[in-house]
Amino acid sequence: MHQRGYNVIATVRKAEDAILLQQLGITTTLLDLDHSLSIQQAINFSLDHFEGQIDALFNNAAYGQPGAVEDLTRDVLRQQFETNLFGTQELSNLVISQMRKQGHGRIIYNSSVLGLVSMSFRGAYNASKFALEGLIDTLRLELYDSNIHISLIEPGPILSDFRKNSFEKYQQNINRDQSVHKEIYLAMEQRLTKQGAAVPFTLPADTVVKKLIHALESKRPKIRYYVTFPTYLFTFLKRILPHRWLDYIIIKIQ
Numbered sequence: 001m002h003q004r005g006y007n008v009i010a011t012v013r014k015a016e017d018a019i020l021l022q023q024l025g026i027t028t029t030l031l032d033l034d035h036s037l038s039i040q041q042a043i044n045f046s047l048d049h050f051e052g053q054i055d056a057l058f059n060n061a062a063y064g065q066p067g068a069v070e071d072l073t074r075d076v077l078r079q080q081f082e083t084n085l086f087g088t089q090e091l092s093n094l095v096i097s098q099m100r101k102q103g104h105g106r107i108i109y110n111s112s113v114l115g116l117v118s119m120s121f122r123g124a125y126n127a128s129k130f131a132l133e134g135l136i137d138t139l140r141l142e143l144y145d146s147n148i149h150i151s152l153i154e155p156g157p158i159l160s161d162f163r164k165n166s167f168e169k170y171q172q173n174i175n176r177d178q179s180v181h182k183e184i185y186l187a188m189e190q191r192l193t194k195q196g197a198a199v200p201f202t203l204p205a206d207t208v209v210k211k212l213i214h215a216l217e218s219k220r221p222k223i224r225y226y227v228t229f230p231t232y233l234f235t236f237l238k239r240i241l242p243h244r245w246l247d248y249i250i251i252k253i254q
Helices: 015-023 036-049 074-102 123-142 162-173 182-193 206-217 229-240 243-253
Strands: 009-012 027-030 056-059 105-110 148-155 224-227
Touching: 009 015, 009 036, 015 027, 027 036, 036 074, 056 074, 074 105, 074 123, 074 148, 105 206, 123 148, 148 206, 162 182, 206 224, 224 229, 229 243
Parallel strands: 009 027, 056 105, 105 148, 148 224
Antiparallel strands: none
């Protein structure tokens, strides 16, 4: 978006992550969605930098906590929701307040195919994305006629550090050797640590950017943008198949 001529502020959780972005001429600010003070400071910085106007927000910060639902503690689930839902919407609400003052704005949320269908051993992430989509569907209705447009991007597998970050959370929070799912976890570890694409139909991040550009620049942005073949496929199957049939297909392919 910076290359496209947008005045961008990129947020990072660690100061060292800002170095490469700053070398490219991109303004950065620290933001940790788990902490309200950090969110408020990032908003204040952005308003000062943009001279009191924010035209768009792209919510792209999230992580996936692997693990069987029965192996997830309350604290681990809470951590997943703090980042993927609570912090994301706290930030968005502050931006909405500014957008109402200026009379326009666009907010794009990067969700997931796992906000449409669930897959095993991704329960925390599934739940956070289902909750996000429910919240945003409601928000969109409440912002009707406000000239603030809300869109969801729903990718399937994308090349990124997502699996690397997920593996770190898996190591922190899942006790493989004391779980009845130990053998499945061993196979999961191979997938999470595999270099390059781990599953078919994985696409580069540029495919998400194309949808983001449309959501920002179209006179009539879409409510939902699907990215990758699995998202289109599962959206279709969820619409036409009985629940048990869909369960069977997901169990067989994952």
